[in-house]
Amino acid sequence: xxxxxxxxxxxxxxxxxxxxxxxxxxxxxxxxxxxxxxxxxxxxxxxxxxxxxxxxxxxxxxxxxxxxxxxxxxxxxxxxxxxxxxxxxxxxxxxxxxxxxxxxxxxxxxxxxxxxxxxxxxxxxxxxxxxxxxxxxxxxxxxxxxxxxxxxxxxxxxxxxxxxxxxxxxxxxxxxxxxxxxxxxxxxxxxxxxxxxxxxxxxxxxxxxxxxxxxxxxxxxxxxxxxxxxxxxxxxxxxxxxxxxxxxxxxxxxxxxxxxxxxxxxxxxxxxxxxxxxxxxxxxxxxxxxxxxxxxxxxxxxxxxxxxxxxxxxxxxxxxxxxxxxxxxxxxxxxxxxxxx
Ligand code: SF4
Numbered sequence: 001x002x003x004x005x006x007x008x009x010x011x012x013x014x015x016x017x018x019x020x021x022x023x024x025x026x027x028x029x030x031x032x033x034x035x036x037x038x039x040x041x042x043x044x045x046x047x048x049x050x051x052x053x054x055x056x057x058x059x060x061x062x063x064x065x066x067x068x069x070x071x072x073x074x075x076x077x078x079x080x081x082x083x084x085x086x087x088x089x090x091x092x093x094x095x096x097x098x099x100x101x102x103x104x105x106x107x108x109x110x111x112x113x114x115x116x117x118x119x120x121x122x123x124x125x126x127x128x129x130x131x132x133x134x135x136x137x138x139x140x141x142x143x144x145x146x147x148x149x150x151x152x153x154x155x156x157x158x159x160x161x162x163x164x165x166x167x168x169x170x171x172x173x174x175x176x177x178x179x180x181x182x183x184x185x186x187x188x189x190x191x192x193x194x195x196x197x198x199x200x201x202x203x204x205x206x207x208x209x210x211x212x213x214x215x216x217x218x219x220x221x222x223x224x225x226x227x228x229x230x231x232x233x234x235x236x237x238x239x240x241x242x243x244x245x246x247x248x249x250x251x252x253x254x255x256x257x258x259x260x261x262x263x264x265x266x267x268x269x270x271x272x273x274x275x276x277x278x279x280x281x282x283x284x285x286x287x288x289x290x291x292x293x294x295x296x297x298x299x300x301x302x303x304x305x306x307x308x309x310x311x312x313x314x315x316x317x318x319x320x321x322x323x324x325x326x327x328x329x330x331x332x333x334x335x336x337x338x339x340x341x
Contacts, residue, residue, distance in 0.1 A: 001259040001295050001302075002278070003053035003086070004046040008072070009033035012059025014091070016125070016136040018167050020203035022059045033061070036075055043080050053259070053297045055120050056087035065100035066107045073115035084117045084297040089159070090148035091123030094140045104148045105155070112157050118297060119152055119159035121195070128176040131169040135206070142177075146184045153190025161191045161231070165220060166199035166212030174220060178227055185230045192299065193233035193256065196220050197240040214245045218252045225253025233299060242274050243284055250288045256295070257281060282311055 011031040012022035023030035034042075046054060056072070069092075073085055088111075090104075097107040126132050127142030139145075149159055161181050165174065178194070185191045198217055201208025212220075225234050236254035238246025246257055260278055276284075282305050285292035294303040305311055 002051040003259045004051055005055045005057050006042050008058040009061045010059050011061045013062050014060045014138045017205040018135050018199050025062050040079055043076055047080055053084040053086050060095040066096045066110050069111045070114040077115035085115050086118045086120050086297045089119050089122030090145040091139055093148050105151050108152050108155055121160040121162045124162045125164045126169050126177055127180045128173045131173050135167045150184055150188050153188035158190045158192055160193040160195055163196040164199055165196055168210040182228055191231050193235055194224050194228050194231050195235040197237035217241050221249045221252040221254050239274055247284045247288045250290055
């Protein structure tokens with residue numbers, strides 16, 4: 001699919017140890033926020049390039065409560081009703097609810113009414129207590145993360161689920177993570193997909209001391225396909241493991257390679273330098289012996305690429321065109337970053 005990760009701020013009070021993206025609220029030199037005009041301009045770029053979805057992704061800003069997300073989602077939907085807002089996760093809900101002094105349920109109801117279509121499942125990291133405390137000690141517990149996702153599903157807001165691999169967790173903890181997701185899914189049926197991805201080693205407190213191998217990653221895809229018998233889709237993360245491993249994942253149980261992300265700054269900041277374009281992803285899937293198709297957020301096929309002669313020819317559909325994280329990134333010169341302090 002085609003989407004943009006629109007990063008609205010990197011200011012964050014949560015200081016996860018694997019994260020290379022955030023700036024502490026006091027760090028005026030590193031911290032930035034985008035204003036609404038910039039965000040709308042990025043949405044316009046996404047629409048112009050045929051994108052169908054945005055992932056609104058950012059830090060836990062100490063001043064951004066439910067009202068901030070209501071204002072932004074309603075403005076985006078008013079200007080671009082065709083864009084699906086597939087964004088955030090239980091951690092952001094917990095944070096915004098606390099800032100606004102409301103329950104998680106009220107926060108979800110309000111941002112859904114303002115335009116949020118589904119949750120991207122951000123912040124799952126590792127759900128079991130030991131590895132979660134080791135890498136994200138200020139985040140809510142794994143149980144709370146699932147509880148908030150369960151509330152969302154009950155309110156009709158579906159989500160994907162994710163897993164961060166390679167920060168020193170054991171195989172038993174990996175299985176515990178997917179078992180916790182499977183148990184929740186048995187009750188709600190609201191997880192559309194499971195998306196494991198790998199920790200990127202640069203510019204963060206963990207300093208790359210641990211990493212998941214490609215073998216471990218592919219094995220997790222295969223185990224997830226068998227173990228998560230109640231989740232329809234498994235996504236291979238070519239952005240973090242590379243295009244070849246992403247291609248292989250299609251033979252280990254993945255049925256989806258995510259998106260050409262027109263903008264991405266979060267895992268790029270931590271060293272994920274894999275980039276691609278639409279034609280390359282189509283070729284990669286075809287060479288794996290599969291039929292490539294562009295999908296919607298809800299997994300319906302929008303365009304099936306049966307015949308190479310009819311492949312789309314728009315060369316502008318390239319990942320990270322707006323990335324500010326990669327040296328030499330091609331951010332549009334008018335897309336300014338706004339200092340927060
Ligand atoms: S992963 Fe998210 S919550 Fe954690 S420090 Fe980074 S931006 Fe903040």
